[in-house]
Amino acid sequence: MRLLLAAAAFWIALVPALWAEDAAPAPAGKVTIRARAEVDRDEILLEDVASFSALDPEHEAKLRRLYLSRAPKPGDVKKLSGKYLARLLASALRGAALDIPARVEVTREARRIEKEEIRRLFLAEAARQTGQSPEKIALADFSLKDDIFVPARGSEFALAFSERETFRGRTTAKLSIRVGGKHYKHVFVTGEVRIAAKAYVAARTIPRGAPVTAADVTQADVALADLPPTLVADPSEFEDTVAKSEIRAGTALTPSLLEFPFLVKNGDMVTLVAEGESFRVEAKGIAQERGRKNQVIKVLNASSNKVVFGKVVSAEEVAVQF
Numbered sequence: 665m666r667l668l669l670a671a672a673a674f675w676i677a678l679v680p681a682l683w684a685e686d687a688a689p690a691p692a693g694k695v696t697i698r699a700r701a702e703v704d705r706d707e708i709l710l711e712d713v714a715s716f717s718a719l720d721p722e723h724e725a726k727l728r729r730l731y732l733s734r735a736p737k738p739g740d741v742k743k744l745s746g747k748y749l750a751r752l753l754a755s756a757l758r759g760a761a762l763d764i765p766a767r768v769e770v771t772r773e774a775r776r777i778e779k780e781e782i783r784r785l786f787l788a789e790a791a792r793q794t795g796q797s798p799e800k801i802a803l804a805d806f807s808l809k810d811d812i813f814v815p816a817r818g819s820e821f822a823l824a825f826s827e828r829e830t831f832r833g834r835t836t837a838k839l840s841i842r843v844g845g846k847h848y849k850h851v852f853v854t855g856e857v858r859i860a861a862k863a864y865v866a867a868r869t870i871p872r873g874a875p876v877t878a879a880d881v882t883q884a885d886v887a888l889a890d891l892p893p894t895l896v897a898d899p900s901e902f903e904d905t906v907a908k909s910e911i912r913a914g915t916a917l918t919p920s921l922l923e924f925p926f927l928v929k930n931g932d933m934v935t936l937v938a939e940g941e942s943f944r945v946e947a948k949g950i951a952q953e954r955g956r957k958n959q960v961i962k963v964l965n966a967s968s969n970k971v972v973f974g975k976v977v978s979a980e981e982v983a984v985q986f
Contacts, residue, residue: 693719694761695727697749697768704773704816708732708742710753713768719760730756738774739813743767774813777821782808785823786837786855794831796859800885804856805834812851818844823853831857832889859888863916864896870911876902876922884914892918904957924956927979934982936963936974949974949982 694717701713711728719727732752736742746766753762783806791798814821821841829835839851867882881902896902896917905922915921928934928951936949948966955961955976962971963982974982 692723692759693717694763695719695753695757696763697746697765699765699767700769700771702771702773703735706735708735708744708770713744713770723758723760727756727760733770736770736772737813738772738815739776740772742770742772744770773816775816775819777812777814779806779808779811782812782823782839782853783855786853789823789825789837790831790835790857790859793825793829794859794888796861800860802858802860804858807854808851812839812841814841814848815843819848831859832891833857857889860885861888861891862886863891864899864902865917866911866913866915869913870907872909873906875925876905876907876917881917886916891916892920894918894920896922924958926954926956928955928961928976928982930954932979934963935980936965936972936982936984937977938984951982955982 695710695714696717697714701708703712708731709728710730710732713732714727716724716727730753732749733742733744744767746764746768749768750762750764783803786806787798787801787803790796790803791801794801819841820843821839823837823839825831825835825837833856834854835857836852836854839853841848841851862883863886864881865884865886867880870876870880878899881899896919901919902917902922904924906925908921908923911917911921930951930953932951934949934951936947938945947968949963949972950966952962952964952971957976957978959976960973961976961982963974963984964971972984974984977983
């Protein structure tokens, strides 16, 4: 009888235990995912979008580092489907409850580099490289349309032009962006640089063949992009010259627009002069071709009847070397 009672007691104690094993375990904590979150790195981890409660510390630590997706570009938004996240987390939750919205929006923390800031940097660097005053430089048709977003932490940038840049017309600069001391990306920006430079210009229209006088020339600020490569840099360069063709008022003067008149014509009698520190020798000669001031021409020495070469000094004198 005692044996039967003991057996009955054993089975009474065992059945609830078996039922407990068959029953579903209670949720082991909870993971709550937010509808919006912000990250400051290249990847999105579960800890960036979720909060955790009543989880085993070791389990929570693993969940926090769970990779969900690549982060958006700085300043952009990435949308993650709630269904996608639920499937991704299903095996990792290990019985933890999951509270998740239909969609999660993740933004990337960013530093905004404003277009106007880059524009000012463009002008400042152009002034530095050309040696011009910033007030003399203007910028038009700037190619950068929007602000630039870069990672918020550890970002720095610098703008530079090519060392060979002439700053005549459209000009390109490279904006180099570094993050954490490493290259992040380059952005090329262009603009119409207008640099006002001093130049000698025609004060009034000068007819073709007319002598160029001091009254015909004035100094003015002219856009560097509108200037030819060679300019008259000193007033002495247009003394005793004539206009090759009509020069309109406001035109920058260049050597190609001017010419010296012919001082000597073929057949003219001239004086051949050779001189040094302690001597001067003169002889009569006959020009064998016409010549302008400082131009080398052939002259027949009337005394020796030999042809020599000399530089035109004036209408009466040609300098030669003996």
